[in-house]
Amino acid sequence: MYALYFSPATAAMAPHMLLRELGVEFELRRVDTEKGEQRDQAYLVVNPNARVPALDHDGLVLWEAAAICTYLCDLHPEAGFAPPVGTALRGEFYKWMTWLTNTIQPDMICWFYPERYVPAEDSETFKLKALDRMVPRFAMLDQRLRDREWLVGDRITAVDLYAFMLSRWTRNMPKRARDLPNLRRLLDRVMARPATQKTYEVEGIVEPLF
Ligand SMILES: N[C@@H](CCC(=O)N[C@@H](CS)C(=O)NCC(=O)O)C(=O)O
Structure with missing residues (x-):
């Protein structure tokens, strides 16, 4: 049995979408990141990084959204x-997949959590620099898709779900x-x-959709 620890509209979204695409049974366990529940002792036992998502599969606990997605793909080839x-x-x-999680996503984290990296007075510059790094990366995704429907091969894969999730995070950015x-x-x-x-329905995500 799968249990996905999630918070709406976060890095848990791609694993959540994938579980639904796979049509497998799973349980959702909500961790309210707005209330800081990711730092509760009960959750730190699951994911000592204090981040969502995490996946429990019959006692095997995984964190990192990309690892969870790849693991699920492997179990349901x-x-x-x-x-x-x-x-x-x-x-x-x-x-x-690695490029999305390792190259684009960290810059997005800089945008969303500048206070973790720089003093408040440098925050705006820091965010704009992160955006400057993101823009050409998203342009690469766009270029990759100029004559193809999906990012890898000729059908949808977990990479497309991951790219969708990260793209959604730009909805309130200047680009x-x-x-x-x-x-x-x-x-x-x-x-x-x-x-x-x-x-979207279960996570309660509303407009703008992405
Ligand atoms: N590298 C991790 C990052 C996960 C992550 O940053 N999760 C965010 C939500 S999108 C989170 O839990 N934020 C709460 C916090 O940072 O306190 C992954 O891809 O799973």
Whole structure:
């Protein structure tokens, strides 16, 4: 049995969407990050990083959204949310997934939590520098999608769900992923999927959708 520790509209969203795409049974365990529950002792036992998401699979506890997504893909290969292990496409999958979580996501964290890095008076400059780093990365995603529907191979994978999640986080930034035309088509495609719609409904996510 899977249990996903989540807070709405966070890094738990891609694993949540994927669990629904896979059509597996799972339980949602809410950690209210606005109330600081990620720092409660009861949750620190699950994820000592004090972050969501975490996944409990019959006692195996995983954290890091990208690791959770890849693990789920591996346990349900028939669903095709990652290409087969040992293929060139699987290499592409690792490349894009790791790049999203390792290159774009940290700059987004700088944008959302500047107080963790710099004194308040430097916060605006720090955020704008993070944005400057993000803009060409999102342009790369847009460029990748200029003549293809999905980021890896010719069908949706967990990489697309992850890219969707990160793109959504730009919705209130001065530069938004949705304004990039090729990426926008991907966002619309993912948004139209029943698994995404259900995730939004259950997490209580409202406009702007992304
Ligand atoms: N690298 C982690 C980052 C997770 C993360 O930053 N989660 C945020 C929500 S998007 C969180 O738990 N924030 C609460 C906090 O930082 O106190 C992952 O991808 O799973």
